[in-house]
Amino acid sequence: xxxxxxxxxxxxxxxxxxxxxxxxxxxxxxxxxxxxxxxxxxxxxxxxxxxxxxxxxxxxxxxxxxxxxxxxxxxxxxxxxxxxxxxxxxxxxxxxxxxxxxxxxxxxxxxxxxxxxxxxxxxxxxxxxxxxxxxxxxxxxxxxxxxxxxxxxxxxxxxxxxxxxxxxxxxxxxxxxxxxxxxxxxxxxxxxxxxxxxxxxxxxxxxxxxxxxxxxxxxxxxxxxxxxxxxxxxxxx
Numbered sequence: 115x116x117x118x119x120x121x122x123x124x125x126x127x128x129x130x131x132x133x134x135x136x137x138x139x140x141x142x143x144x145x146x147x148x149x150x151x152x153x154x155x156x157x158x159x160x161x162x163x164x165x166x167x168x169x170x171x172x173x174x175x176x177x178x179x180x181x182x183x184x185x186x187x188x189x190x191x192x193x194x195x196x197x198x199x200x201x202x203x204x205x206x207x208x209x210x211x212x213x214x215x216x217x218x219x220x221x222x223x224x225x226x227x228x229x230x231x232x233x234x235x236x237x238x239x240x241x242x243x244x245x246x247x248x249x250x251x252x253x254x255x256x257x258x259x260x261x262x263x264x265x266x267x268x269x270x271x272x273x274x275x276x277x278x279x280x281x282x283x284x285x286x287x288x289x290x291x292x293x294x295x296x297x298x299x300x301x302x303x304x305x306x307x308x309x310x311x312x313x314x315x316x317x318x319x320x321x322x323x324x325x326x327x328x329x330x331x332x333x334x335x336x337x338x339x340x341x342x343x344x345x346x347x348x349x350x351x
Contacts, residue, residue, distance in 0.1 A: 152213045154192065154232035156222035166207035173218065177245060180207035180216040189237040189245055191260055192217070194225040198258035201225050202237065202245045224255065243330035250333050267329065278350040279331040281322040283342045285312065292318045298341045325350045 157180075161172045168186040172178075179190065188205040192215065201217075201224040209216040215234060217227065225232070237245075241264070248255060254263045283299070286292050289309055296307055303322055310319045324334060331347045338345055 148236060150234045151195075151231055152215050152234060153229060154194070154215050154217055154222070154225075154227040155229050156217045156219050156227065159219075168206045170206045172207065175220050176218055177201060177203050177221045177224075177248065178206045178218050179203040179221060180209040181205050182209050182212055182214070189239070189241050190215070191235045191237050192221070192225060193233045193235075193258060194227055195231055195233055197226055199225040200255040200258050200260050202241065202248050202255070202260070204245055224252075240327070240329065243327050243333065247330065247333040250336055267332070277328065278325045279328050279347050280324055280350045281331060281335055281338070282346050282348045283307070283320045283322055283338070284344050285317045285319050287317060289318055292320045295342075296320060299338070321348070323350070 157172070157174065159174065162174055164172050166172050166178075166180070170178075179192075181188075184190075184205045186205055190203050190205065191200060192203055193200045201221045203215075203217060203221050207216070215232060222228070244251070244264075251260075251263065254260055284292075284295060286295065292309055296304060299307070299322075306323050308321050308323050310321055311317075312319050322334075322338075324331060326334075328347065335345055335347060
């Protein structure tokens with residue numbers, strides 16, 4: 115598990131180091147990385163609300179992009195070569211121009227691109243949950259350290275895509291106390307909490323049953339850390 119302590123140490127190293135170049139990034143041993151250089155641009159607002167070539171409705175507020183040939187659903191790590199900032203986008207549209215990546219405005223703002231050369235790396239499908247929740251690791255992406263972050267996450271989790279995970283929020287002595295503490299939880303999670311007896315029935319565990327991948331569980335855990343200091347990731351039953 116990528117603990118809060120290790121994550122803070124990782125960020126401290128990132129923030130005190132010089133800005134890494136693309137060639138110097140750490141690559142997880144489980145990935146084969148191919149890099150492309152192309153021009154990064156962004157969509158005109160006239161496309162908002164229209165159907166993309168994949169059939170999705172276009173929004174400037176999602177991390178998506180258009181490319182002439184890349185398969186729909188492909189995840190890309192995009193790095194602005196001028197400032198080292200990164201963003202993860204998913205291909206959901208076609209761009210008629212060759213060697214161009216057309217970004218949503220949200221993605222373009224993240225890396226400070228209007229019409230610049232960018233480096234593009236294809237990410238494995240297991241990064242889908244990170245793409246969906248990347249606003250929670252913006253400090254990593256802004257320092258161009260996503261590959262190092264992914265490698266650290268892999269080393270801590272011994273990644274197994276076949277397993278699903280829940281979050282144990284806390285343990286306490288009774289159901290009434292547990293219900294009071296659950297009131298801190300965002301309301302859209304509250305129906306997913308199960309109370310389980312443990313320690314020979316002496317304590318109650320409040321478990322958020324999300325039954326998801328480890329990476330997504332880690333991201334939700336990071337979201338809830340401040341509310342539940344003892345939160346931990348557990349295998350789903």
